[in-house]
Amino acid sequence: MTTGHWDRETVKGLCRLTSEYWKSGEKKSAFLYLFGIIILTIAAVYMTLLLNDWFNEFYSALQNYDKEAVYHGLVRFTALAFGHIAFSVYAYYLQQTLALRWRRWMTEEYLSRWTSHQMFYRMEMFSGGRSDNPDQRISEDINLFTTRTLSFMSGLLRAVTTIFCFIFVLWTLSEPLSFTLGGTTFHVYGYLVWTALAYSVIGTWITHKVGHRLVGLNFVQQKLEADFRYAMVRLRETSESVAFYHGAPEERRILGGRFQKLVANTVYIIRKQKQLSWLTNSYGQIAIIFPFVVAAPRYLSKSISLGGLMQVANCFGKVQESMSYFVDVYSDLAEWMSCVERLLTFDEHMKDLRKETEKEEGRLHREEGRELALSHVDVGLPNGKRLLSSISCTIHEGEKVILKGPSGSGKSTLLRVLSGLWPFAEGTLVLPERKEVLFIPQRPYMPMGTLEEAALYPGREGSRADLEYWMRECGLSQWISHLPEEGDWGHVLSLGEQQKLAFVRIFMTKPRWVFLDEATSAMDEETENRLYSLLVRMPGITVVSVGHRSTLDKYHTRTLQVREGTVL
Template sequence: MSRLAAFFRAFWFLARPYFADRRERTVAVGLLAAIVVLNLASVGLSVWFNSWYNDFYNALQEKDFDAFKTLLLTFSAVAAAFIIVAVYRYYLQQMLQIRWRKWLTEHWLRDWLGDKRYYHMQMLGLDTDNPDQRIAEDLRLFPAYSLSLTLGLMNAVVTLVSFLGILWSLSGDFAISLGGTEYQIPGYMVWFAIVYAAVGTGLTHWIGKPLVKLNFDRQQVEADFRFHLVRVREHAEGIAFQHGEAVEQAGLARRFMAVFNNTYAIMRRTKKLTWFTAGYGQIAVIFPFVVAAPRYFSGGIQLGGLMQTVSAFGQVQEALSYIITAYTDIAEWQAVIDRLTGFQDGMAKARALAAEKQIGVDADGEMLAVGPLALALPDGRPLLDVQALDLAAGDSLLVGGRSGSGKSTLLRAVAGLWLFGRGHVRRPADAASLFLPQKPYLPLGSLRAALAYPRDPADFSDADYRAALAALDLGHLAPRLAEEAYWSQQLSGGEQQRVQLARALLLKPRWLYLDEATSALDTATEAKALAALRDALPDAAVISIGHRPALQQFHRRHAMLESQPQGPAQGPA
């Protein structure tokens, strides 16, 4: 029972925010209320059809043609109403479902992307189970299953309440002799339905319980397989140069085997469940006839009464068997909720760690002032100690040091990304700063969007774009400004770095941070690119990570991080 309570608490935790949202709740509650009313109307029409069975089959038995015609006309009118109810119930449910998914997607994306949480989760290993899968797929399935299964449960309860009294009154008494004494069982068909459904539900849960974990694992292994297919596409050139096809084939085959084994396990378990549920459903067709037959053949009820009884029994039995018929969907629903709550927990942990961060960053200064600052690795080991580092507006500083001494981590701390360590950083505002990493990020879309990122491409004229490209020897790309492409694959590593530097020429930051941002360029191209930056941004302050000679000529000040045999690196020195 505690597991069931925990499941519904998790469901309510995920579902409540949408219906409590100030802007959405009126429409959401209104749609839900309309769907509930239509569901109740559907059950009411089913009750009417149950009564109609009695009159219709009695008319057939008595060969009453006039009653037969009247009942057919009545059926046509009520059936039309039933169709209208069914159509709008489906339409409004789909409308609520897509609005709910839209709201969930917007809010989860905002939460995931907000405060660099996506970065911190990756850095802390809290998103190993494919956040893209959870946002794209699980947020699609959650409202779909939540609506269909909860409304289905409501339908089952209302149907049970509506038909239980009807079946009780139609059942009559069942006489059974034990030890020479005759006992009368009132409403015996109700008890038969309850026992039949209870046994079926228990056996269904026993057979189908493993499907919950299997469905949880399915999304994980499917997402892992797709992710590595994308990795092959993104790194096609590196794989081709190094003849890594056999390794990639083996890796993809291994990951697909996990998909295959999981799918095969689901198939085997579903086969066992289907053996039972299909048999259960087929027996349910004939079972009420067998149970009600004694009263019919004894003359206690007419054919219409028999058919009405069978119909009512079917409704009660179907309502009681709701878990049996929906078990596979319930198992998938539980897996979806488990995955989403796990993702929420990961975001909560990242949020808590960020709140506990002891590296203070004030982005409101007129100069860069770092220190004292002690940076550590995620496992707590000390990495770098900085006693004092200052940089005034318009100045330039090149920071060097051995690999692993903490150069890039220093820039991460200045940017406010690093969570581990303690100390203080004061720097100019984000709007005046631009950080360019060694591996450029070129978003999907037009070349204009890649150059202007993260600004609106409309902020700059074609002349601005062409001038920036020409300054970095990328004039051949100017005719492709409007072209949308996967630029990370279309351009070489050096071209990507130059597009990123062209971005700096467009955005004109007053503070520019470069982390090995020219490492893919040859010496002459690097020198020309740095000269273009100096000419376009004469008053900008620049702090760079790197070792190459052209960088040394581009910066007025040089500093080294000194690695220590024991303990953290020290610097700048």
């Protein structure tokens, strides 16, 4: 897909992106809303057609100084204007409601795909920068896509309906234009229609030539805006680490560099929009006087009255305005096209990554059993390099095993294979049921919400009394009174306290198998000893730890060494 140029595949992708909602379980209500929008839009255009007839009657009454007809015209105008306003308002209301329902459906669909099969993790680990800022694509791009798509559809419907209604009136109002060329007299019927068409086509073509680069510039702008915002969010999340390094000047340089790129692209957009504004404003201003110039000869020759002139001018303006629809919305259309490309890129990346992951996962045969068994398992890297070769070992239920080895030897990657996060492996793997297994990373995840929800994550089962008991046992007594409070606990709690809370999760969840990856690295030895003592005494639990400390050895009955690309 090339930015700024739409090929056949992009158009197919847009059709698929648009049609999915209209084939979903909400299609009946969606089509009812759409039908209501169509009816109200056509009704609003019909009111405009009646107002066009009113122009002739009212201005003719003014020309004839007909007081009664003037007052009657004002009353009629009030009724027609109110009808036009009412139809337009409710059409807009239904359009916005439908856009919200469409956005809600698309957001739920994309969130489901993004969070299923650990896609959010794999996109960050293995994307290679192909899909940047998925959060922006789901939150902003979907909103822009649904709102603008319905807005363009509604505007196009209004334009087409207006052309259909007014073009016949304009044709009727157009007397044949006669001129002599080379001794031959030519008659052009409906010359006002052809004039409006020519004016609109020329204006649309020039607008496209001037503004087509806005699609690519808007595509880049959305990426730069998201990158700049993400860099600031990342600084906020890692504020303590940056402060310890006194890295504020470097962070300022990085943020400033990203912002300068954003500003430079914005300058290009402003310049291009300036050119487009010159064109569209000039086009619009000329359109005001153009119908009078075209129709004035007939009025000056007294072929039509003042009311007829105003009716011709208004009718010509409506036809020309409708034919020039894309001139008026070109800037918004360019932004919408860049949004469509971003959504299609995101969509294609998730599909490709899913296929690639399924292909890689197919090389590792997984079975469920009462023990953990690896048979000739090879673990690789995304670039194809082999990290671990021909691993064959068995861990029986109830064992306490520690996995050791140099940093970077593949210990944590092996745990990722066991958890199903790392697809680059092959061989045979027997694992207990997923519901019986709990993995504890070195830095536990702390969700937003109450401290109680963070302690029970990812489930919410367990009594308050049990939770408070294990909070005390794990050295978190001072936080018991804060359990109902909401906060960003990843920043409020120290890493050591977060690791203690991870042990609370173990004791509350009571898994049969627990895998710990440097899960006590931020604790003092006394706390580590107390928590491991509680852990290994849990009835029927199997413990597999990754660690470097020799103080952990006494809590494990068996040691596996990762050495020279294999496990011994």
